[in-house]
Amino acid sequence: GLGSLGVEARMVGAVPFKVNMDVEKFSEYLFRDIQAQGGHDARPFFVSMVSGHYPPWEIEPWVLLPQKAAAYMVGNLKTAEPNGMDVYVSHDMWVAGFLLYWCGIMPDTDWVEFLDGFIVQLGEERLHVYTKDRRVDVQYPYWWNF
Numbered sequence: 001g002l003g004s005l006g007v008e009a010r011m012v013g014a015v016p017f018k019v020n021m022d023v024e025k026f027s028e029y030l031f032r033d034i035q036a037q038g039g040h041d042a043r044p045f046f047v048s049m050v051s052g053h054y055p056p057w058e059i060e061p062w063v064l065l066p067q068k069a070a071a072y073m074v075g076n077l078k079t080a081e082p083n084g085m086d087v088y089v090s091h092d093m094w095v096a097g098f099l100l101y102w103c104g105i106m107p108d109t110d111w112v113e114f115l116d117g118f119i120v121q122l123g124e125e126r127l128h129v130y131t132k133d134r135r136v137d138v139q140y141p142y143w144w145n146f
Contacts, residue, residue, distance in 0.1 A: 015088065017068045025058040041111040046093050050100060065094070066101035067143050074145065077122075092116075103129045103138050 033045035048054065050062045069088075076086060090098075092112035099105050099118055121128040126137040127144075 015069065015072055017072065019065050020060040022058045025054070029054055029059075042093055043096075043107065043109070043111045046096055046107075049093075050097065062097055063101050066098050069098060070102065070141075070144050089117075099129075099131075102141060102144075103127065103136070105129065105131070105136070105138075 029048070030042060030045045033048060034040070034042060037044050049059060052061065073086065073088075080086070095112050095117055096107040099107060102120065103118070116132065118132075119130040121130070123137065127140050129136050129138055
């Protein structure tokens with residue numbers, strides 16, 4: 001896409017942190033919750049996960065992932081080039097978690113669709129958030145450190 005417009009783009013690699021979880025328990029809870037609501041999406045599992053319904057020794061408290069990601073992104077700003085743009089790509093639950101914990105926006109009942117996402121722009125006083133249907137300005141979470 002951008003390359004065809006003469007924009008320089010490069011893939012740097014994976015974000016260097018991980019979520020501490022028991023992969024078997026994660027999968028068990030995920031599939032159980034998806035099946036319980038008819039197999040449509042991961043929203044019921046996500047709601048249970050972010051509300052602390054799973055033991056933290058099986059699935060790390062979900063708020064820690066958006067905190068780690070924010071710290072990583074803010075660290076990248078120290079070496080950012082003018083007119084640059086960082087793009088981070090992930091799966092539906094991660095996108096939903098960042099939207100919730102960074103912006104205070106719960107994904108709608110349509111869940112997170114394929115290639116769905118949002119844009120954040122750092123403002124002086126607020127975080128500017130662009131979703132598929134709106135722009136909102138939200139307070140920064142207390143743990144965003146600049």
